[in-house]
Amino acid sequence: METLPGADEKAAVVRSMFDRIAPSYDRMNRIITLGFDQRWRRSLVDALGVGPNDTVLDLACGTGDFALIARQRGAHVVGLDFAGAMLAAARARCPEAIGLVRGDALRLPLANGSVSVAVSGFALRNFVEIPPVLAELARVLRPGGRLGLLEVDEPRSGPLRLGHAVYFRRIVPALGALLSDGQAYRYLPASAVYLPEGEGLRAMLAEGGFTSIEKRSHLGGAAQSITAVRA
Numbered sequence: 455m456e457t458l459p460g461a462d463e464k465a466a467v468v469r470s471m472f473d474r475i476a477p478s479y480d481r482m483n484r485i486i487t488l489g490f491d492q493r494w495r496r497s498l499v500d501a502l503g504v505g506p507n508d509t510v511l512d513l514a515c516g517t518g519d520f521a522l523i524a525r526q527r528g529a530h531v532v533g534l535d536f537a538g539a540m541l542a543a544a545r546a547r548c549p550e551a552i553g554l555v556r557g558d559a560l561r562l563p564l565a566n567g568s569v570s571v572a573v574s575g576f577a578l579r580n581f582v583e584i585p586p587v588l589a590e591l592a593r594v595l596r597p598g599g600r601l602g603l604l605e606v607d608e609p610r611s612g613p614l615r616l617g618h619a620v621y622f623r624r625i626v627p628a629l630g631a632l633l634s635d636g637q638a639y640r641y642l643p644a645s646a647v648y649l650p651e652g653e654g655l656r657a658m659l660a661e662g663g664f665t666s667i668e669k670r671s672h673l674g675g676a677a678q679s680i681t682a683v684r685a
């Protein structure tokens with residue numbers, strides 16, 4: 455089992471890991487999600503009803519997948535990430551109309567109520583703490599603004615759970631070691647422990663000022679999309 459960083463070192467470890475894997479990040483995402491990750495992002499952006507009247511924050515945007523999809527829907531988009539190499543990859547793919555900012559999810563350089571939609575893909579596990587990030591999202595979203603989160607998850611039922619465990623904990627790290635960075639793709643399954651169990655995320659969102667919280671499972675529970683509305 456991969457040793458996970460302590461809270462005091464997590465941000466620095468996570469940032470340098472994403473700086474290292476940035477060049478192979480998109481290819482690995484497509485491979486390990488069997489090509490489904492972009493479909494999940496598009497369907498989350500559709501569920502949020504993103505359109506030309508929206509200002510969208512792609513939080514922890516990485517290489518800009520969500521930012522690009524939101525821009526294709528006509529929205530004004532800003533992507534924010536703290537890893538310079540991930541942002542550089544985003545800059546190489548995104549049109550100039552998408553604002554890309556280097557910053558920390560814990561201190562968003564955005565005014566109160568300045569965005570109508572916030573999305574974040576596969577990032578919650580990587581934050582040092584989730585509730586302060588939800589508080590920042592609640593601050594920058596206008597009342598009635600929509601939040602969409604995409605994350606890994608674990609199937610609940612026996613056979614699916616076992617198959618998923620073998621794939622996620624054995625095959626994904628082996629593919630990572632072969633095609634990208636072994637340490638990073640051992641961290642990926644191990645970091646699922648940072649996610650609250652069961653209804654924990656729903657409770658965090660409710661406490662953070664969000665309502666209408668809905669969860670959708672993907673691929674038998676291997677991934678999850680959550681939508682919520684800023685009260």
Ligand SMILES: C[S@@+](CC[C@H](N)C(=O)[O-])C[C@H]1O[C@@H](n2cnc3c(N)ncnc32)[C@H](O)[C@@H]1O
Pocket residue numbers: 465468469472483513514515516517518519520534535536537540557558559560574575576577580581582
């Ligand atoms: C797994 S990647 C997800 C990238 C992208 N959102 C996607 O859907 O593929 C996680 C991203 O979170 C970023 N990140 C982690 N903690 C952060 C923080 N505190 N502030 C800003 N970005 C952060 C990392 O740099 C990395 O690019």
